[in-house]
Amino acid sequence: MKQDYIKTLFELYLEGKTDAEQEKNLMEYLADPANGDSEFHAIMEKAWKKQNILPDYSPEANKGLDEIWNKIEAGQPKSKRLYPVLKYAAAIVVIISAALGWYTYKKTQQPVELAIAxxxxxxxxxxxxxxxxxxxxxxxxxxxxxxxxxxxxxxxxxxxxxxxxxxxxxxxxxxxxxxxxxxxxxxxxxxxxxxxxxxxxxxxxxxxxxxxxxxxxxxxxxxxxxxxxxxxxxxxxxxxxxxxxxxxxxxxxxxVNAWIKNSFAFKHTSLAAMLKSLERYYNVHFELKGNNLNQCRFNATFTNKSISDIMEEIRVMSGKKMKYKIDTVNKIITVWGEGCQ
Known part of the structure; x- marks a missing residue:
């Protein structure tokens, strides 16, 4: 009667239908090395055959495995806690298989949810x-x-x-x-x-x-x-x-979020990187001519400035060595110069 009861509990467990007391009884039984036989292999084989996809080895499944180990060991006195060698007993191997396959199997038993758009x-x-x-x-x-x-x-x-x-x-x-x-x-x-x-x-x-x-x-x-x-x-x-x-x-x-209020802060930022950010937010296109300005770096904050005002401030910060030309019709700003001071 006990064997039949445990088998029934195991089947219910695989279907996610055990209550707390039933789950406790099952875990205590499987944690006992004396029960390390192949009683449940047929049940596991039946469960695996119902799966149409590979087992789930995701972090969630591994977490599930850890939870099962904790439940098994929680009901045992310290002297009977599972040691590594006992984890290879047949009953324990069955539980490992159940843990790795459980999340996939569980998904096949649940009603299909509407796809999330x-x-x-x-x-x-x-x-x-x-x-x-x-x-x-x-x-x-x-x-x-x-x-x-x-x-x-x-x-x-x-x-x-x-x-x-x-x-x-x-x-x-x-x-x-x-x-x-x-x-x-x-x-x-x-x-x-x-x-x-x-x-x-x-x-x-x-x-x-x-x-x-x-x-x-x-x-x-x-x-x-x-x-x-x-x-x-x-x-x-x-x-x-x-x-x-x-x-x-x-x-x-x-x-941190200054750009929301049209404020842009740059710290030791290259001219190219600055222009790339300004290009997006002011809907313009920059053409940087030559390599003389590649090493220019700036610390600057621009708040509620027009793009023409910003370009003039950058020109001054460069020691007036950077030059620029704004094509307002085509929204193109050409930049060149001798470098920075």
């Missing part, structure tokens, strides 16, 4: 917009950028969105549903905070600056996630995509 917004040069996501998070999307997000977020699941370009986020706090921004190989993970991401694919740089809360930055290469840094208010991470390295520095809180 994805929405996207692309801004043009000189354009910036304010968006509200399904969870009431606010996004300020910068010029020449693209944001993609699901039509709704599932409670308790990750809030995944994708960004190409620049955006400032004010994320609604939800400890059970981490908010993750995917930008190329980079991932930014938060629970609820405000931060700015700069991730234009062609620029070769990725940066995150934090205004409030904590932000985790990771690199995702070939499915392997590597955590780089945890940022707090006033910190900025700059990642160089080509070199594969990064630095973390301090940033004035007021400058």
């Amino acid at each position: 994805f929405l996207s917004k692309t801004t043009q040069k000189g354009e910036k917009v304010k968006l509200m996501l399904p969870d009431s998070s606010i996004v300020y999307l910068g010029a020449g950028s693209k944001l993609t997000w699901p039509s709704h977020f599932v409670k308790g699941k990750l809030r995944n969105i994708r960004l190409e370009g620049e955006a400032f986020f004010e994320v609604k706090h939800d400890i059970k549903s981490p908010f993750i921004v995917h930008s190329g190989h980079m991932q930014t993970r938060v629970l609820g905070t405000s931060f700015n991401i700069y991730a234009y694919p062609k620029d070769g740089t990725f940066s995150v600056a934090v205004r409030t809360g904590k932000v985790g930055i990771s690199e995702n290469r070939e499915g392997k996630l590597k955590q780089l840094s945890l940022l707090t208010p006033g910190m900025k991470l700059l990642y160089r995509l080509k070199e594969g390295n990064y630095t973390v520095r301090t940033e004035r809180i007021a400058e």
